[in-house]
Amino acid sequence: MAHNILVTGGAGFIGSHVVRRFVQDKKYHIVNLDKLTYAGNLENLTDVENEVNYEFVKGDISDSVLVQKLFELHDFEGVIHLAAESHVDRSISNPLEFVQTNVIGTVCLLEAAKNWTKGEGKKFYHISTDEVYGSLGSEGFFTEKTSYDPQSPYSASKASSDHFVRAYGNTYQLPFVISNCSNNYGPNHFPEKLIPLLINNIKNNRPLPIYGKGENVRDWLYVEDHAVAIKLIYEKGRIGETYNIGGFNEWKNIDLVELLCDMMDEKLGNQKGTSRKLITFVKDRAGHDLRYAIDATKLSKELGWKPSLTFEEGLEKTVDWFLGNEKWLTDVTTGVYMNYYEEHYNNR
Numbered sequence: 001m002a003h004n005i006l007v008t009g010g011a012g013f014i015g016s017h018v019v020r021r022f023v024q025d026k027k028y029h030i031v032n033l034d035k036l037t038y039a040g041n042l043e044n045l046t047d048v049e050n051e052v053n054y055e056f057v058k059g060d061i062s063d064s065v066l067v068q069k070l071f072e073l074h075d076f077e078g079v080i081h082l083a084a085e086s087h088v089d090r091s092i093s094n095p096l097e098f099v100q101t102n103v104i105g106t107v108c109l110l111e112a113a114k115n116w117t118k119g120e121g122k123k124f125y126h127i128s129t130d131e132v133y134g135s136l137g138s139e140g141f142f143t144e145k146t147s148y149d150p151q152s153p154y155s156a157s158k159a160s161s162d163h164f165v166r167a168y169g170n171t172y173q174l175p176f177v178i179s180n181c182s183n184n185y186g187p188n189h190f191p192e193k194l195i196p197l198l199i200n201n202i203k204n205n206r207p208l209p210i211y212g213k214g215e216n217v218r219d220w221l222y223v224e225d226h227a228v229a230i231k232l233i234y235e236k237g238r239i240g241e242t243y244n245i246g247g248f249n250e251w252k253n254i255d256l257v258e259l260l261c262d263m264m265d266e267k268l269g270n271q272k273g274t275s276r277k278l279i280t281f282v283k284d285r286a287g288h289d290l291r292y293a294i295d296a297t298k299l300s301k302e303l304g305w306k307p308s309l310t311f312e313e314g315l316e317k318t319v320d321w322f323l324g325n326e327k328w329l330t331d332v333t334t335g336v337y338m339n340y341y342e343e344h345y346n347n348r
């Protein structure tokens, strides 16, 4: 019998890499529930959409009737919950949408899972972020024991959803696991986040907006390394535990931008220094967290995970992917990707 998993948010950036990795493993049957917001893109999944162990359902995780129906229909063994509003800047201009999906949507899933988890071997896996821990000074790392101290509406909504998952574990014996990961980058990244935005702007000779002085530090992980960690934690992570995921790869924004500019100049055949001239310092983000840095020792000691690529290798793969997937980028920036569902799924 196939092992049925409900993946939420599987048409997004990280979700599509997770879906692909599980679909390739034929012991799994994946039901991907995704609302297809602006961040959901079925063009991320064209290579798996006809696989027999994959099914797509367009819907909202806060639609409790739909979610309950899916649980009744599929006898899931596990849930891997990635669906979320994920962009800090959008959370500053529209926090309510973040509460609706990240908090209420998560609780809707937990409500359905509450009645389902009586059986042996079930697992509710919540994918979260290191941003729940707040902002670091120049020293130290986030560990699994760091107190929550979210600073943006996005991180507050993710912290709240983490708390709800743990509360369902404590109150209803929900068998859960949570992972908190650092900033991801790689293929299929929506070009509103720093790295894909810069790649797209350099390609089009547009200014590169750097918030404040570019002094903020982020800890970057290649998306495929995150997907590998997620599969490992789903299969071997201990119930009730939290795992931090990160590659000990901190970069000050301005240093990252300069590295990327030089790499893009080489790839595009520009004279060295051409892209750096596009760097434009702009007004800082409100409440901008200074530094994130993950200590992923627990995950590597307990489950043997480590990142497979250096940052330079991962960044080069990312740049090559964006330059080689012109249609994906054009469809995303013109909005054409939004038509994919109507064109390919309406008659199914």
Ligand code: NAD
Pocket (backbone or CB within 6 Å): 008, 009, 010, 011, 012, 013, 014, 015, 033, 034, 035, 036, 037, 038, 039, 040, 041, 059, 060, 061, 062, 081, 082, 083, 084, 085, 086, 087, 101, 105, 127, 128, 129, 130, 158, 180, 181, 182, 183, 184, 185, 190
């Ligand atoms: P994303 O914004 O690229 O994708 C989110 C997906 O969720 C989209 O496919 C969207 O259509 C779907 N979605 C949104 N609201 C929904 C709803 N109400 N019902 C059903 N589907 C809905 O996000 P991402 O960057 O791939 O992040 C995935 C998860 O990983 C999120 O939970 C995020 O908090 C977490 N995370 C992201 C990062 C990162 O660097 N991107 C790092 C750590 C953790």
Ligand code: TYD
Pocket (backbone or CB within 6 Å): 088, 089, 183, 192, 193, 194, 195, 197, 209, 210, 211, 216, 217, 218, 253, 285
């Ligand atoms: P982002 O990719 O939005 O991820 P997060 O806010 O979740 O860390 O931003 C990464 C860093 O880059 C963050 O310090 C904000 C900064 N940034 C800019 O300087 N300019 C931009 O246009 C964007 C989108 C981000």
